[in-house]
Amino acid sequence: MEKVKMKLLYSDLKPELDLIEKELEQAVDSESPLLNDASLHLLQAGGKRIRPVFVLLAGKFGTYNIDVMKQVAVPLELIHMASLVHDDVIDDSEMRRGQLTVKAEWNNSVAMYTGDFILGRALEYITDIDSPRLHQVLSQTMIEVCRGEIIQIEDKYKLDQNLRDYLRRIKRKTALLISSSCELGAMVAGADEKTIAHLRRFGYFIGMSFQIIDDILDFTSSDEELGKPAGSDFIQGNITLPILYARNNPEIYRLLKDSLQKELTDAERLHIVKVIRDSSAIDDAKKVSEKYLNKALGELDHLPKGQASKTMRKIAFFIGKRKF
Template sequence: MKLWDIYATMKNDVSYIERELERTVVSDHELLNETTLHLLKAGGKRIRPVFVLLSGKFGTYDLEQLKKVAVPLELIHMASLVHDDVIDDANTRRGSMTVKSKWDNRIAMYTGDFIYGKALTLVTELKNPDIHLILSKAMVEMCLGEMEQIRDFFNTGQSVRQYLLRIRRKTALLIAISCQLGALAAGADQNVSRLLYRYGYNVGMAFQIRDDVLDLIGTESQLGKPPGNDILQGNITLPVLYALQEPRLQEPLLKHIDEIRLNNGHSDATKALDLIRYSNGIKIAEQLADRYIQKAMDALAELPNQRAKRNLKDIAHFIANRNH
């Protein structure tokens, strides 16, 4: 099942959020308009706003209230991607030029900062102080995750635990609070918001692990970028860490990764990819992602039965099996 098929029942509300995203980032500054609209038109799964909307179904559903969470969370995600592309020196994302490659690093950084500011301005319209506290703490954690990723570039000696903590901060946390804050903004029961957070956290962990696997096994047409991009940027992901634990592969794989590092990522990752694909690393990583999906399902099982619950279940299945 395609993600947009899952979204079909909420098509009008998702379209409304899309329009609100554009309205929020429009400014009197011509260049900022160009850069922010370039980002919006590049698209994306809009999975965070959808989690907000679906979680809002467990309380008093009010689109005007929920947009004040859904739009800021997507903007924060977008801003983090702009900054990521500068750090990773990435030229393309989803098959389109990044802001830093179409303009330059300075423009990209200011664009990201502008989007962050717009996100925070909108969320202040919500009066629940818990929402502000949860969001601010998550943004701090995301920054820590970014710093950890920079620290661990080409660090083949990092532990699986380090990797999991990093993706918790960089990816899973924002998805988790999308579910939690959607419930809180709709006035849902605290236990419901807690269960939705747990669902979102586990889905987020599986989402990132699956993303890292796809970078190694996907095609350029599926990914919108060449496979092996993570390794070229120095990002040592879970399947690679598991592959490095295999004695027969450790030495040659370390050699190829070190060659990439010495060439500042301007290398061919084919030999490294071949070794990783030959290893059990991808299989073990996928098994861990499946365990996170099962934990998400366990959290869902405790929620009241309604269409939103079935949609959340379908999204979890999509994430577990996606190929792009």
């Protein structure tokens, strides 16, 4: 239901997004039935398509041409998809968006090569754009995303990490790809440099807010709403913002410390989820998300008024307040 509500915010982009969806299906098409099935399995699980949406909206601040915009929107979504497949292998995740992950439906090897294949398709797709600067921004983003994933592995089960570690990690893991979606969409549409800079910063700030809300929802939503077990981040050893705030309570700290790297029963998992949910950590984390949201909205104030900035503002509010 929440996903449907969000799509209504950019319903005027539906024809372009339908085109991008078809392009994504073509992009993951393979002569290998196995690769084809695994790639489509991931693609058909759906998603909010936030990155393509921001590419298209950013393009509205320049010379908008859907045939040009899709050359950026499609590979950025493919890069995101590839990272999800690899994430599920690293985190040993069985479920994503309410269905079995590629690694669960097939195995780790199929998942890793499916991710590599999708990433290769993304690189192939974007070669049609003759812009060294664009390729430089994209390649640097991919490098930083990989660094973020490695940092997440290094930081696993470290309950005593600091806030800076967490923010640095989600910047690379989530915010930069959303930031690049805004930046590259404006760039390929020929927007002026000030507009590109404001859109890049908007994407970064909203990306940070987006990930923090994701981390909050891991504790405040049900298994059914998440499409995976609530508290999955903690079970996998990922120390998120609600945990960082909750650990300040000595009793909660001891509970978390004793539960890390243990095989938890469903009852034990749900107990931890409830303890975090009922603590002040959720409100504390929401305040940080709100700060990033306000910074994102501030960037929009510097952009030309129009339907694109209006829609971006609506999406930003929705992201900051979402419950899915």
